[in-house]
Each structure stands twice: as C-alpha cells, then as structure tokens.
Amino acid sequence: xxxxxxxxxxxxxxxxxxxxxxxxxxxxxxxxxxxxxxxxxxxxxxxxxxxxxxxxxxxxxxxxxxxxxxxxxxxxxxxxxxxxxxxxxxxxxxxxxxxxxxxxxxxxxxxxxxxxxxxxxxxxxxxxxxxxxxxxxxxxxxxxxxxxxxxxxxxxxxxxxxxxxxxxxxxxxxxxxxxxxxxxxxxxxxxxxxxxxxxxxxxxxxxxxxxxxxxxxxxxxxxxxxxxxxxxxxxxxxxxxxxxxxxxxxxxxxxxxxxxxxxxxxxxxx
Numbered sequence: 487x488x489x490x491x492x493x494x495x496x497x498x499x500x501x502x503x504x505x506x507x508x509x510x511x512x513x514x515x516x517x518x519x520x521x522x523x524x525x526x527x528x529x530x531x532x533x534x535x536x537x538x539x540x541x542x543x544x545x546x547x548x549x550x551x552x553x554x555x556x557x558x559x560x561x562x563x564x565x566x567x568x569x570x571x572x573x574x575x576x577x578x579x580x581x582x583x584x585x586x587x588x589x590x591x592x593x594x595x596x597x598x599x600x601x602x603x604x605x606x607x608x609x610x611x612x613x614x615x616x617x618x619x620x621x622x623x624x625x626x627x628x629x630x631x632x633x634x635x636x637x638x639x640x641x642x643x644x645x646x647x648x649x650x651x652x653x654x655x656x657x658x659x660x661x662x663x664x665x666x667x668x669x670x671x672x673x674x675x676x677x678x679x680x681x682x683x684x685x686x687x688x689x690x691x692x693x694x695x696x697x698x699x700x701x702x703x704x705x706x707x708x709x710x711x712x713x714x715x716x717x718x719x720x721x722x723x724x725x726x727x728x729x730x731x732x733x734x735x736x737x738x739x740x741x742x743x744x745x746x747x748x749x750x751x752x753x754x755x756x
Contacts, residue, residue, distance in 0.1 A: 513535075528546065548571065568588060570600065570611060570615065573589065573614045574614045579751070579753070597619065600618055601636060602636070603615035604619055617709075651706075656698065671726070673719060675719030675720050677716070693727075696708070724751050724755060731744050
C-alpha cells in the first residue's frame with residue numbers, strides 16, 4: 487500500500503505480490519484495493535481472509551455506491567456490519583434495489599443491527615436506521631417483536647417510534663416559494679397507477695418538499711412521490727428545476743433546486 491494514497495491492486499502492485507497482512511489491512515481500512523470488476527473481488531477476499539475481512543464491508547458498500555461495479559454476492563453475506571451501510575443506500579439510484587433485497591433477505595439480522603442505531607446519538611445514522619425499520623415494517627416484518635429481544639424498553643421505544651409519521655417532520659418555519667420555481671413551465675410527472683399527469687398544485691407541493699428536504703436522508707414525503715410517480719418524469723422534472731435555478735442566477739438560498747437532481751435524477755439526467 488503506497489504512502490501517497492494511490493490505488494493499489496488487490497492482489498499485486500507493479501507485478502509484485504503484496505503480503506497478505508498488507509492486503510487485509512488495506513481492505514479493512516477502506517483503501518480502494520481493487521481494480522477490474524469490483525463484485526468479483528468480494529468472494530475472493532472473504533474466501534481468503536474469512537471473518538477477518540468483515541470490517542471492510544462498510545467501505546466496500548460505499549465504493550459500490552460510488553460507481554465501482556456491482557456485487558450481487560452481497561446477498562449471500564449475513565453480517566450485521568452490512569445493515570447500516572445498506573440501510574443508508576436503499577434509495578440509491580444504482581444500488582438501492584440490491585440494498586433493499588439484502589435488508590429483506592436478512593430482515594431479522596438487519597432489525598437487530600439497526601434498532602440500537604435508531605436510538606443512538608448519531609442523528610444521520612439514526613435517520614437511516616429509522617427509515618429502513620419503517621420500510622421493513624411496511625413490508626410485513628414484525629420489527630417490534632424482533633426488537634423486543636433487547637428488552638421491554640426497546641419494545642416500548644419502537645412502538646412509540648412507529649406511532650409517529652415522519653411525514654410530519656417539518657421545519658418550524660416553511661420556506662417562501664422561490665420566484666425561480668415555476669411549475670407551469672416544468673414537466674408534469676405521471677402517476678404509476680393510471681398514467682395521469684400530476685396537477686400543477688402537486689408540483690407546487692413537490693417544490694415545497696424539495697425546499698425543506700436535506701440531501702441525505704431525504705424528507706419522507708419525497709419517498710412517497712417516488713413511489714407514486716414514473717421515474718422518468720421525475721428525472722426530467724429535476725433537470726428542469728436545476729436548469730431554472732441556473733438561469734435564475736443560481737442563488738445559494740435556492741440551492742435546493744439544484745439538489746433536486748440528487749432526489750430524482752436518473753442515469754440519463756446525471
């Protein structure tokens with residue numbers, strides 16, 4: 487592993503084999519130790535190092551989300567270390583489907599790993615864990631019963647959590663509409679059910695949701711919009727909103743218009 491931080495091949499560097507301990511250290515430290523097809527490296531490293539390589543899984547997921555190939559083999563790995571990294575990416579445009587499939591396949595393990603995080607001190611991690619737990623519960627997983635293994639206080643906390651709809655997580659003061667956001671000039675996405683185009687009033691509501699939403703994790707209402715609307719129309723809408731922000735002088739206070747790409751853009755728009 488080079489001191490200057492350059493990428494190192496997983497097996498060798500400049501045609502010289504690296505010592506196993508260096509390879510494992512680089513892997514677990516999150517160093518991008520792989521070229522070629524990323525997904526094919528994962529079975530190799532686990533076969534070679536076994537459980538000693540599990541600490542490197544979270545970094546592997548981040549590299550995967552960054553565009554470094556695909557890794558369906560993740561579905562075969564039952565490790566609590568994958569729960570939070572994959573919960574973070576269940577809405578990711580590239581690996582979201584893989585992340586959700588893992589959470590469903592290993593639902594019991596995922597719940598046991600995510601419940602402590604959902605009530606932890608890290609606000610961002612807590613939001614990711616809560617979102618995944620809500621979605622698992624909606625898919626039929628008895629999250630509260632599994633979480634009760636941590637004791638009755640955990641069950642009570644989960645019951646309280648699920649009694650709250652995150653759609654109501656709103657700022658105390660709602661932002662004023664931006665003059666650059668003009669729904670009458672934008673593409674109107676169509677509903678998945680029936681194919682009917684959204685009315686202008688719905689686009690105004692989507693604009694408000696975008697204005698109040700963090701980049702990560704997104705406001706819960708945007709997830710409902712993505713479930714209800716055809717992805718292509720939402721992608722085109724995000725492009726037009728971002729362009730409108732650019733043409734209006736790309737003011738910092740309206741940066742949420744550019745960030746709409748994060749929420750709705752597809753590969754073509756990106």
